[in-house]
Amino acid sequence: MPVKKKKHRFSVALGLWAIKRVERFLIRYSLVGDTPFLDASEFAWVDMLEANWKQVRAELEQVLKTPERIPNFQDISRDQANITRDDKWKSYFLYGYGYKMAGNCKACPETARIVEAIPGMFTAFFSVLAPGKHIPRHRGPYRGLLRCHLALIVPEPRENCWIEVGDETSAWEEGRCIVFDDTYKHRVENNTQGIRVVLFLDVMRPLKFPGALVNRIALFLIRLSPFIQDARRNQVAWEKRLD
DSSP, X not given: OOHHHHHHHHHHHHHHHHHHHHHHHHGGGBSSOOSSEEOGGGOHHHHHHHHTHHHHHHHHHHHHTOGXXXXXXXXXXXXXXXXXXXXXXXXXXXXXXXXXXXXXXXXXXXXXXXXXXXXXXXXXXEEEEOTTOEEEEEOOSOTTEEEEEEEEEOOSSGGGEEEEETTEEEEOOTTXXXXXXXXXXXXXXXXXXXXXXXXXXXXXXOBOTTHHHHHHHHHHHHHTSHHHHHHHHHHHHHHHHHO
C-alpha cells in the first residue's frame, strides 16, 4: 500500500477514535434531548426557515432546470460511495462544513441569505432523491451537529417517501422541517414516481459550557481533516468543469 494512502487511513482512524470520545463528553452538556427525532419548535430558526420556504423552493426550481449541473453526492464526498453508487442522489452545495460554495450561493442568493442567518449552520445543500431511490441504514459522522430537512418537493403518495431514524419513521411535508440526530442509524426510501428534494442542513448542537467550547474546537479540527478537504477539492473541481 502506498505511504500516502497509509497515512490517510491512519489519520481517519485516529480521527474516528477521538470523535467517539468527544461525543460521549458532549452529550452530557446537551441542551436538547437525546432522541432520534427532536421537537422542531425547540429551535428558534425553524420558524424563519418555514416562513421562507417558498423563496427557497423558487430558487431550487431554477437549479433543477439544469440537472446536469448537479453532481451525484458521491462525486463530491467520495466516502458516500459506501451508501450510494448510482446517479439517484444528487447534491447542490451552498455550504459544506463551513466552507462557502460561492458560485452556488450566487445562483441562490435568497437561500444563501436564509441559511447564513441560522446560528451554528455548518452545512447546507439541496438534496435530490430520484424516484425509487433507497439509502441504506448508516450513521452520521459526528454528534456535535444536528440535522434538519426543510421539505421543498415531496412526491405523492407522501407516506411512500420517508426517513427512519432509530426505530422511528417520519414522512416529509412541504414547507415543514424535520430535525433529527443523524448519529442514530437511519435510512431513506422514495417509493414514488417523483423526486424528493429537501434543504439539507447540519447545525451545531445546542450545548452549555464547556461542551460548546469543546464542540467548536472539534468542528474546527474536523474541517481540516482529509475527509472534508477532499470533498472541498471535489466541489471546486466540479464547479471548474462547468465554467
